[in-house]
Amino acid sequence: MNKTVFITGGAIRIGKEICKKFHQEGFNIICHYNSSSNFANQLSEELNEIRKGSCELIQFDLNEINKYPDFIKKVKSLxxxxxxxxxxxxxxYSSPLNDYQxxxxxxxxxxxxxxxxxISSFLKE
Known part of the structure; x- marks a missing residue:
C-alpha cells in the first residue's frame, strides 16, 4: 500500500495509538507534534524499524497562525x-473555565x- 495518513498531535496518548494502528494497516505516517519531541522520535524510530521510511515527523506550533502555509507546504513534500x-x-487545561485568561x-x-x-483548507489546495 502506498497511502499516507497525516495525524496532528500524533506523538502521545491517543494520537500515538492512531499512528501505530494505521502503520499496522500499511499506511505511511506523517506524525505532527509540538513539544513532545522525545515521544515523537521514539515513535518514529519504532515505526521506521518495522518499515524503513514509513514515518516522518513534523514539528509545528498550531498557534503560529501566520506560518500555516509553510507548514502545509512542508507536510505535502514528505x-x-x-x-x-x-x-x-x-x-x-484542567482548570475551571473562569480561571482562563x-x-x-x-x-x-x-x-x-x-x-x-x-490544515484542512490548505491541504485541499
Whole structure:
C-alpha cells in the first residue's frame, strides 16, 4: 500500500495509538507534534524499524497562525499524497473555565478550532 495518513498531535496518548494502528494497516505516517519531541522520535524510530521510511515527523506550533502555509507546504513534500487527515492535536487545561485568561482561550481556539480548519483548507489546495 502506498497511502499516507497525516495525524496532528500524533506523538502521545491517543494520537500515538492512531499512528501505530494505521502503520499496522500499511499506511505511511506523517506524525505532527509540538513539544513532545522525545515521544515523537521514539515513535518514529519504532515505526521506521518495522518499515524503513514509513514515518516522518513534523514539528509545528498550531498557534503560529501566520506560518500555516509553510507548514502545509512542508507536510505535502514528505510523501506523494496525503490520503487521510486526522486532526487529533488539542490544547486543554484542567482548570475551571473562569480561571482562563484571554491568552489561554486563544491557545484553545487556535489548537482546537482554527488549526484543524486551516490544515484542512490548505491541504485541499
Amino acid at each position: 510523501y506523494e499524497s496525503i490520503d487521510i487527515l486526522i486532526n487529533n492535536a488539542s490544547a486543554f 484571554e491568552k489561554d482561550w486563544d491557545i484553545l481556539h487556535n489548537s482546537n478550532l482554527r488549526g484543524p480548519f486551516l
